[in-house]
Amino acid sequence: MIVNITKKLIICIGLTLLTQVGFAQDTKIGVINLEQALFNSDAARIVQEGLQQEFSADEERAQTLSEELIALQEKFQQDQAIMSEDEIRRMNSDAQDLQVQLQLIQERVQAALQERNQVFVEGMREELAAAVNDVVAEGGFDLVLNAQSVAYMAPVLDISARVTAKLNENSQADN
Numbered sequence: 001m002i003v004n005i006t007k008k009l010i011i012c013i014g015l016t017l018l019t020q021v022g023f024a025q026d027t028k029i030g031v032i033n034l035e036q037a038l039f040n041s042d043a044a045r046i047v048q049e050g051l052q053q054e055f056s057a058d059e060e061r062a063q064t065l066s067e068e069l070i071a072l073q074e075k076f077q078q079d080q081a082i083m084s085e086d087e088i089r090r091m092n093s094d095a096q097d098l099q100v101q102l103q104l105i106q107e108r109v110q111a112a113l114q115e116r117n118q119v120f121v122e123g124m125r126e127e128l129a130a131a132v133n134d135v136v137a138e139g140g141f142d143l144v145l146n147a148q149s150v151a152y153m154a155p156v157l158d159i160s161a162r163v164t165a166k167l168n169e170n171s172q173a174d175n
Helices: 002-026 034-039 042-054 056-082 085-139 160-174
Strands: 029-032 143-146
Touching (some): 034 085, 042 085, 056 085, 085 160
8 A cells, every 4th residue: 555655645745746847848948147137238338338438538647657656666676776865765666655646546446337337326226127127028038037047058048148138229219
């Protein structure tokens, strides 16, 4: 009797697994990298161009400071043997000042970029969700996973480019 129950249980489990495998084979799965889809869009490129223009003066100043620092280091290497202690101290102080200025510019620009990117992401949240929903509906996807939570995926499952294209298409339709 126990053997019969065990056989019936094994058969039930086997049938359940077979139906689940059949369902899984019919399931259309997509994987998306939301950040990649959003930041590859035309809207992101426009924001990036604006940021480049906005921070071009800072970039030029940082480049100038870097060049001055390199020149100072080269001069130090060439003249170190004939320099007095006061000249060495002054040169080290000048180099530290240049490094501090360069670091302050970099930190200010980095903070501004992070803030602007966050504002962009927040502003595009609804458009991104709409684009994902459109791609899911058009592609007949049953399941869409976040690429950051997937250990492995075949490239054919990646729908990020489709979502970017839909974002671009929707933004053109809005204009």
